[in-house]
Amino acid sequence: MDKITLFDERAWKIFISAGEVIEVRIPKGFGKMFNGKDFLRGTISGYFDNHADFVKWVQEADKSLKHEGIYFTLQVIDPRLIGRACNRLKQTLSTTSDNNVVAYRWLPIDIDPVRPSGVSSSDTELKESLTLRDQVAIWLMTEHGLPEPIRAMSGNGGHLLFRLPDLPVNEENKLFIKNFIIITAEHFGTDRIKIDQTVFNPSRIWKLYGTKTGKGDEVPAGQYRESRPHRIAYIEKLGADNGND
Numbered sequence: 001m002d003k004i005t006l007f008d009e010r011a012w013k014i015f016i017s018a019g020e021v022i023e024v025r026i027p028k029g030f031g032k033m034f035n036g037k038d039f040l041r042g043t044i045s046g047y048f049d050n051h052a053d054f055v056k057w058v059q060e061a062d063k064s065l066k067h068e069g070i071y072f073t074l075q076v077i078d079p080r081l082i083g084r085a086c087n088r089l090k091q092t093l094s095t096t097s098d099n100n101v102v103a104y105r106w107l108p109i110d111i112d113p114v115r116p117s118g119v120s121s122s123d124t125e126l127k128e129s130l131t132l133r134d135q136v137a138i139w140l141m142t143e144h145g146l147p148e149p150i151r152a153m154s155g156n157g158g159h160l161l162f163r164l165p166d167l168p169v170n171e172e173n174k175l176f177i178k179n180f181i182i183i184t185a186e187h188f189g190t191d192r193i194k195i196d197q198t199v200f201n202p203s204r205i206w207k208l209y210g211t212k213t214g215k216g217d218e219v220p221a222g223q224y225r226e227s228r229p230h231r232i233a234y235i236e237k238l239g240a241d242n243g244n245d
Contacts, residue, residue, distance in 0.1 A: 005210025101202035133158030155213025
């Protein structure tokens with residue numbers, strides 16, 4: 001299976017159109033980048049409209065910083081935000097808020113195994129999440145007429161991203177997104193697998209495909225336990241409307 005990431009310019013262009021920007025955010029990062037003198041700690045963020053700079057900075061951050069995950073803004077944000085940190089990452093207190101989002105472009109579905117916080121999923125839990133992800137995709141396409149989605153592995157669970165016509169950010173469309181997610185969660189959620197019902201807000205950040213997820217320690221397999229590895233998030237299928245045949 002060909003694993004697609006946002007370091008692939010083909011995927012980048014699906015999420016970022018000409019003239020747009022995304023925020024990259026590392027909520028709990030610390031360390032030094034590019035062998036620099038300054039020690040970064042806390043929220044590390046930057047805004048990007050250039051793919052080469054995006055690749056350089058994100059790959060360096062993933063390699064050099066300690067973190068639990070690297071994320072990006074999923075929906076369409078105000079391009080003027082690039083003035084906060086132009087095609088670079090820095091320690092900051094200013095991140096994208098709901099009133100900085102100009103349009104919904106994606107209906108996001110986030111499927112994760114139920115487990116204690118701060119713990120990576122086992123391979124069995126991940127497999128169950130991805131199986132449910134594919135069932136949800138078929139249901140939303142056949143029962144609700146949604147297009148073929150992007151299917152991805154978040155590091156610990158499954159992602160679906162359904163492309164929408166760009167919708168203005170208002171209470172009506174916020175409720176539309178929220179209700180779709182709630183209906184899906186109520187239809188498919190179990191005591192072992194949950195569908196996150198909180199991802200409807202416009203400024204929601206999303207796992208950045210191509211970067212590692214580092215919740216808790218990496219746990220090796222033992223006599224009485226499964227391994228719980230740190231994995232690289234990736235896109236499995238772009239979907240028919242996003243570049244796949």
